[in-house]
Amino acid sequence: ETGVTQTPRHLVMGMTNKKSLKCEQHLGHNAMYWYKQSAKKPLELMFVYNFKEQTENNSVPSRFSPECPNSSHLFLHLHTLQPEDSALYLCASSQGGADTEAFFGQGTRLTVV
Amino acid sequence: GQSLEQPSEVTAVEGAIVQINCTYQTSGFYGLSWYQQHDGGAPTFLSYNGLDGLEETGRFSSFLSRSDSYGYLLLQELQMKDSASYFCAAASSNTGKLIFGQGTTLQVKP
Numbered sequence: 001e002t003g004v005t006q007t008p009r010h011l012v013m014g015m016t017n018k019k020s021l022k023c024e025q026h027l028g029h030n031a032m033y034w035y036k037q038s039a040k041k042p043l044e045l046m047f048v049y050n051f052k053e054q055t056e057n058n059s060v061p062s063r064f065s066p067e068c069p070n071s072s073h074l075f076l077h078l079h080t081l082q083p084e085d086s087a088l089y090l091c092a093s094s095q096g097g098a099d100t101e102a103f104f105g106q107g108t109r110l111t112v113v
Numbered sequence: 114g115q116s117l118e119q120p121s122e123v124t125a126v127e128g129a130i131v132q133i134n135c136t137y138q139t140s141g142f143y144g145l146s147w148y149q150q151h152d153g154g155a156p157t158f159l160s161y162n163g164l165d166g167l168e169e170t171g172r173f174s175s176f177l178s179r180s181d182s183y184g185y186l187l188l189q190e191l192q193m194k195d196s197a198s199y200f201c202a203a204a205s206s207n208t209g210k211l212i213f214g215q216g217t218t219l220q221v222k223p
Contacts, residue, residue, distance in 0.1 A: 098143030098204035104155040
């Protein structure tokens, strides 16, 4: 248990579906992140939020839409995904700053069919 | 581009010492972190080097040389539970943004 909770843990969706991933942290952190982890590839940073404001969008396709309503919650809204979007989506939080530890959730294993 | 290179796999026996190297190329660099990830688990923080030199935390040590754009993670007295993937990650800004290497899968054998 890292203090970062992601739901659902597993998700199967069709290419025409709309779904949302949820991330919650009660560690008092100011920064939250979405990462994508695919087999044989590094963790890829997708989005960064600091104090609820998006500070980084790493050229992510618009079919992925993040939302940060408050500093404890982060969502990733998904629509019209492709099979190659199947991956483990990890949420993390930290105090911000280069030397701070990032706490990761267990991830959502997404399969697009 | 920005990239971190590390070996894809390392195998060692219980009780041994293993070193996982990481070279990086980033547009900005504040420091190097190491994370451990067991199969099906979340990545967990192991160490951070902001300055050149060695940082020691129990059986694990991490080293950084900024002039060589190089770092390593040293694991001593290996145990079976150390079998996992190990990622180096560069802090490319002061916002907590991390750029990860591909990960090194460590297999510890009896």
